[in-house]
Amino acid sequence: MVRSLLIKGMLVGLLAGVLAFAFAWVFGEPQVDLSIAFEDHMHQMAVDAPEPEIVSRALQSSVGLLTGVAVYSCALGGIFALVFAYTYGRIGQFGPRGTAALLAAVAYVVLVVVPQIKYPANPPSIGDPETIGLRTAVYFTMIAVSIIAAVAAVLTTKQFAARLGGWNSTLAGGGVYLLVVAGGMAILPPVNEVPDDFSAVTLWNFRLSSLGIGAVLWTTLGLAFGVLTKRQFNPRARSRLPATSSAG
Numbered sequence: 001m002v003r004s005l006l007i008k009g010m011l012v013g014l015l016a017g018v019l020a021f022a023f024a025w026v027f028g029e030p031q032v033d034l035s036i037a038f039e040d041h042m043h044q045m046a047v048d049a050p051e052p053e054i055v056s057r058a059l060q061s062s063v064g065l066l067t068g069v070a071v072y073s074c075a076l077g078g079i080f081a082l083v084f085a086y087t088y089g090r091i092g093q094f095g096p097r098g099t100a101a102l103l104a105a106v107a108y109v110v111l112v113v114v115p116q117i118k119y120p121a122n123p124p125s126i127g128d129p130e131t132i133g134l135r136t137a138v139y140f141t142m143i144a145v146s147i148i149a150a151v152a153a154v155l156t157t158k159q160f161a162a163r164l165g166g167w168n169s170t171l172a173g174g175g176v177y178l179l180v181v182a183g184g185m186a187i188l189p190p191v192n193e194v195p196d197d198f199s200a201v202t203l204w205n206f207r208l209s210s211l212g213i214g215a216v217l218w219t220t221l222g223l224a225f226g227v228l229t230k231r232q233f234n235p236r237a238r239s240r241l242p243a244t245s246s247a248g
Contacts, residue, residue: 001232005081008228009221013077016220017070023216024065024209031206035123038198073217080107080221088233091154096233097226104222110150112214115142118185121210122203127193138188145184153177 080103088099119139127135157173164172194203 002082002085004232005085005229006078009077009079009081009084009225010074011077012221012224012228013073013075013080014070015224016077016217017073018066019220020073020213020217021066021069024069024213027212028206028209029065031202031209032123032125034199034202035125035206038125038195038202076217077221077225080104080225084225084229096229097223100226100229101222104218104225106150108214108218110146111143112211112218114146114181115139116207116211118142118188119191120207122194123206126195126198126203131191131193135191135193138191142184142188145188146181149177149180149184152180 084100084103087103088096091099091102094102119135119142153173153176155173156176157169160169160172163169
C-alpha cells in the first residue's frame with residue numbers, strides 16, 4: 001500500500017509542479033525580469049560591468065524553471081504520500097480527501113506562510129551575494145523552527161484532548177505553535193538588503209507570486225492526492241460492484 005501511495009504522491013507532485021510552473025511563469029517571472037533590469041541599471045550607474053551570463057535568461061525562465069520545479073514537486077509529493085500514510089486515521093475521523101486537504105493546508109502554513117513572515121521572498125537579483133549563505137541558513141532555520149512548533153502543537157493537542165476536549169486542546173496546541181514560532185522569530189536575525197530605490201510594487205508583486213506558487217502547489221497536492229486515494233481507503237467503494245445474476 002505504501003508503494004502505491006508513494007507512486008500516486010509523486011505523480012500528483014509532478015502535476016502540482018507543472019501547475020506551479022505555469023503560475024510562476026505568468027506571475028513571477030515578469031517581476032524577476034524587472035528586478036534584473038534594475039540590477040543592470042545599478043551596474044551601469046556604478047560603471048561596473050555585469051557578470052557574464054552563463055545560462056541565458058530565456059532558458060532559466062522556461063526549461064530550467066520547469067525542470068527545477070518538477071523535480072522538487074515530484075520529491076515533495078513522495079514525502080507528502082509518506083506523511084499521509086503515517087497520519088491517516090491518527091488525526092481525527094477524516095476520510096482520505098479530508099486528511100490530504102488538512103495536511104496540505106497545514107504544510108502550506110508551516111512551510112511557506114510562516115517562514116515568509118520573518119523572511120519574505122525577494123527577487124533573486126536583490127541582495128548582497130556575499131551574504132547568500134547566511135540568508136539561506138536563517139531561512140531554513142526558520143522553516144525548522146516552524147516544523148518543530150507544529151510537532152509540539154500536535155503533541156500538546158493529543159496530550160490534553162482527553163482532559164480539555166477537542167476544541168480547547170486544539171486551542172492549546174495553536175498557542176504552543178504561536179509561542180514557539182514567535183520565540184524563533186525574535187531570536188533569529190533580521191535580513192533587509194532590498195535597496196531603498198527598488199520598486200515597492202515589483203517587490204510586493206514578487207512576494208505575492210511566491211505565496212501564490214506555494215498555494216497552487218499545496219492545493220493541487222491536497223486535492224488531487226485525496227481524489228486518487230479515496231477509493232483505495234474506502235472499502236465500501238471497492239465493494240460497490242454490480243451484482244451478477246446466477247440464474248441459468
